[in-house]
Amino acid sequence: MIKLLHKGFSMFLALLVLFSTVSFTIEKHFCGDVLVDISIFTEVDKCAMETYEIALEKITKKPCCKDVVDVIEGQNELKFSSFEDLDFEQQQIFASYIYTYFSLFEELPKLTIPHKDYSPPNLVTDIHVLDQVFII
Template sequence: MQSFNKTIAVSLVLAVMFATSSFTVNMHFCCNELVDIAVFTKAKVCDKAMDTQDNSSKECSLEKKGCCDNKSFVKEGSDNFQKNSFKTENQNLVFLHTFFYTYVNLFEGLEQNIIPFRDYDPPLIPKDFQVLHEVYLI
């Protein structure tokens, strides 16, 4: 249960961090194929290494000027969180103090299991009183 709570807390922190951060993804396409992708930096343009590859499309080649294309995806972070003021009164402080004190002490257990009657023997029963008085539990 404790690991589940930690997992949920970490995932919520990551969700808030992702929602408030902004980043840019740059992509470079040549002949409608993705050549390079970069996050936070510019994507590298295609070089003459693609010139040696066999193009399946005859109308798209590196010599054409309009064949390569750069595209960007911009994710802007939001900064519209409500800032709440936390005003406390004396009654609220007493309640919070009592609540946290009780909650912390709730999970403090004994280090070992203490059995107060471990060293005492049970009383000796000289006669079986149920048989003697013929009283049986049914």
């Protein structure tokens, strides 16, 4: 159970680092005020009015369709902190936490069972049948 929890938590942290450093764009295509298509990783599909827009733009000078591009920037650099970057009190707290954490997992003393190698005596007769005592 603990190994499964540990693997799940480490996978979560790895994905968190991955998604915080990746940049991506969200493209939206509007035809008038109506949202036609949304795309995250590929180009947006244009509507059928896009071909007629060129002729309409020559007449009205106002385009009908528009594309909106939202860019979500990820981190460019990750900050790597070292133990020396912490002040003295934080270093003491961190060191005492690590010491107490590893002290929790001390090995138990080996149990000695004194009668482990003892073999019971051989039965000469069956006492239950001899005394006619049966568990009902």
